[in-house]
Amino acid sequence: MTKYQENPKTKDNNNLDITDYNQILGDIRSILKKGVSKAYKAVDNLRVQTYWQIGERIVREELEHKSRADYGGYIITSLAEDLNIDKRLFYRIVKFYRLYPIVVTVSPQLSWSHYELLIGIDNIKIRKFYEVKTIDESWSVRQLQKQIRNDLYRHSKEEGKVIVTQPIPQKPILPEDIFKDTYNFDFLTLDENHTETDLETALIKHTEKLLLEFGSDFSISGRQRKIMIDNQIHKVDLEFYHRGLPCIVLVDLKIGRFKSEYVGQMNKYLNWYKGHKTYPWEKDPIGIIICRYKGIEEIHYALGGIKNSIFVAEYRLKLPKAAKIKIVSAP
Amino acid sequence: MTKHQRNTKTPNNNNLDTTAYNQILGDIRSILQKGVSKAYKAVDNLKVQTYWQIGERIVRDELEHKGRADYGKQIIEKLAIDLEFSRATMFSIVAFYRTYPIVQTLSGQLSWSHYLEFIRIENKNERDFYELQTLSNIWSVRQLQKQIRNDLYGHSKEEGKVIVTQPIPQKPILPEDIFKDTYNFDFLTLDENQYYG
Numbered sequence: 178m179t180k181y182q183e184n185p186k187t188k189d190n191n192n193l194d195i196t197d198y199n200q201i202l203g204d205i206r207s208i209l210k211k212g213v214s215k216a217y218k219a220v221d222n223l224r225v226q227t228y229w230q231i232g233e234r235i236v237r238e239e240l241e242h243k244s245r246a247d248y249g250g251y252i253i254t255s256l257a258e259d260l261n262i263d264k265r266l267f268y269r270i271v272k273f274y275r276l277y278p279i280v281v282t283v284s285p286q287l288s289w290s291h292y293e294l295l296i297g298i299d300n301i302k303i304r305k306f307y308e309v310k311t312i313d314e315s316w317s318v319r320q321l322q323k324q325i326r327n328d329l330y331r332h333s334k335e336e337g338k339v340i341v342t343q344p345i346p347q348k349p350i351l352p353e354d355i356f357k358d359t360y361n362f363d364f365l366t367l368d369e370n371h372t373e374t375d376l377e378t379a380l381i382k383h384t385e386k387l388l389l390e391f392g393s394d395f396s397i398s399g400r401q402r403k404i405m406i407d408n409q410i411h412k413v414d415l416e417f418y419h420r421g422l423p424c425i426v427l428v429d430l431k432i433g434r435f436k437s438e439y440v441g442q443m444n445k446y447l448n449w450y451k452g453h454k455t456y457p458w459e460k461d462p463i464g465i466i467i468c469r470y471k472g473i474e475e476i477h478y479a480l481g482g483i484k485n486s487i488f489v490a491e492y493r494l495k496l497p498k499a500a501k502i503k504i505v506s507a508p
Numbered sequence: 509m510t511k512h513q514r515n516t517k518t519p520n521n522n523n524l525d526t527t528a529y530n531q532i533l534g535d536i537r538s539i540l541q542k543g544v545s546k547a548y549k550a551v552d553n554l555k556v557q558t559y560w561q562i563g564e565r566i567v568r569d570e571l572e573h574k575g576r577a578d579y580g581k582q583i584i585e586k587l588a589i590d591l592e593f594s595r596a597t598m599f600s601i602v603a604f605y606r607t608y609p610i611v612q613t614l615s616g617q618l619s620w621s622h623y624l625e626f627i628r629i630e631n632k633n634e635r636d637f638y639e640l641q642t643l644s645n646i647w648s649v650r651q652l653q654k655q656i657r658n659d660l661y662g663h664s665k666e667e668g669k670v671i672v673t674q675p676i677p678q679k680p681i682l683p684e685d686i687f688k689d690t691y692n693f694d695f696l697t698l699d700e701n702q703y704y705g
Contacts (some may be wrong), residue, residue, distance in 0.1 A: 193579075193582060193583070193586070197569070197573075198583070198586065201565060201566070201569050201583070201587070202587065202590055202591075204565055205562050205565055205566075205587065205591065206591070208558060208561045208562055208565065209558060209562070209591070211558075212554055212555070212557070212558030212561075215554050216550070216551045216554045216555075219547075219550040219551065219554060220547045220550065220551065223543055223546050223547045223550060224543070224547075226543070227539060227540065227542075227543030230539045230543075231536055231539055231540070234532060234535050234536055234539065235532070235536075238528070238532050241528075242528075252529070252532065255529060255533075256532075256533060256536060259533055260533075260536065260537070260540070
């Protein structure tokens, strides 16, 4: 994609270097964001630990009164009332403890919401499978949810059971549910210093895996599409189509850090596609910028006030181990 | 928190049941309280760490622009506006880093509010003294402030010994409550109900 030039002031009214200042401001925003994020995580981990302890205490009590029918149910009902906590939460807490009775098997990488999803899986093998996958691939709760919904369907198929199909959704699909924060391009092998062209070419070579990573409703409709805006030719990296929304999805690949100017570019392309390429029955086109490093604050600021839907994500690669250097002695 | 006796709804309306139930109710209340306290502490600890990192970043920037008089002050004031911090907090953050340039000297047992008190003490010996006293006696911020006001340091120097006092508490202060006590909502909005839900 082409870049546009900008000539901002380099010093502000107090003679402070604007670039330097923006750098430190950005760094500090990033520090704050990370800190807040760690804080949420720490609180959630404590929540998981606390719930585990509560589950243990309740089950211990149940065991002591084994002879009583549904003593557990009675306790939970009373506790729910006295502590003003939803009864259903207690049932989940107890189920959680029963499935993870050994506290060291409880992973700090998983949030309570992750565990709520996992305890819904009765089969221990399948549950373990999703547990490990979630940790390895750092799935968000939403991603885990999607994977469970999709794969479980496939599992049933493999086992030759009757397929209970996913009903075609009656309510409209939301773009937020379709786009990921991180895309795993680990099916590619690229150098540390790969160019955008390298990345794109490699992705197209592995179209099937690329589409699998995006999701089942995606298809590729074009790459390096040339469009003309204000007598200048621009090129769109990847043009996808999502039949669920349905709309055109423009993908812009960036090998470096996210920059707010990418949003301006994408916005231009989306406007062009809206005017020239979108059928009346389709939704407005959506853009997704996939970069190596996302950052968070800058995105928040860049996207504010933009009418088009633009998402920003990061991609992850599996980098090859450093090649052993061969020393060839000269003849 | 008061416990209330449960006389109705027990399966056999049995006193044994009531006792057992009150036991578990109490235990779970305790688990929840400890969990919430740990959460406040964890958040405050992260706040201290985060503020340290911010202080470091600002001072590093100041050093790079050494030649400029007043550069530091300008930057801090501008940052305060852009980050939506009070000027006072921003200056405290920098003073904090300057007072504790080595991150390993920070204690997880001390809250940000404690540190705000310490950075006001210019004399290092005096500051170290109060830090040690706070840790050994598990002082809340209010207790620390009181001791500083009463010049405990000055008095102990005179008497030639270091006093490790246990002030008579008005109500027992649990270590975990220290962080709840000093909790400041600007870092993270932590709602107790949100924690339970």
